[in-house]
Amino acid sequence: MPNSKEKEEKIIKLLQNKATVELGFKMLVESYSRRLYWHIRSIVKSHSDADDVLQNTFVKVFKGIKGFQAEAKLYTWLYRIATNESLTFLKRQKKTESMEAIGQYEKNAPAYHDEENTMHKLNAAIDLLPEKQKLVFNLRYFDEMTYQDIADITGTSIGALKASYHHAVKKLETYLTTNNIH
Missing domain, CATH: 1.10.10.10 (Winged helix-like DNA-binding domain superfamily/Winged helix DNA-binding domain)
Structure with a gap:
């Protein structure tokens, strides 16, 4: 289930500060990678494909964190990116x-x-x-x-x-x- 609001806020603050972005990203990956992996895996089915899509998801998150709207929930934003990446992958693979x-x-x-x-x-x-x-x-x-x-x-x-x-x-x-x- 979703992480606490306080933890989400801490991760967002760390990610949006250049001095702490690496620590924030590490916390983000540790907190969400397992759930995102299984969500992605439920869509793409293959372990190696899910790993690839998860990596692409975190790259998009890293590039887009500055545009994250703080009033939204972090985990729903992450799931949306993971879902879109999974569907894009499926379209490319035509599976x-x-x-x-x-x-x-x-x-x-x-x-x-x-x-x-x-x-x-x-x-x-x-x-x-x-x-x-x-x-x-x-x-x-x-x-x-x-x-x-x-x-x-x-x-x-x-x-x-x-x-x-x-x-x-x-x-x-x-x-x-x-x-x-x-």
């Missing part, structure tokens, strides 16, 4: 999986324990969602963010986010029921 490709993978995948297999199938179902629904679902369900925080990150209205989340859940329920996944 879209079809239902057929997922079915082929599942056919050839080694047998997992039931729980791992169910999680794998859930992730496969999530991958079938449109990008916006996938993003909203991951932020809400896995990252446990409020709709307001997701709105700050995505620049989307709360009503539209609720609709996207609802549609994502319905599509996942349909997929899991149709494929007899419990």
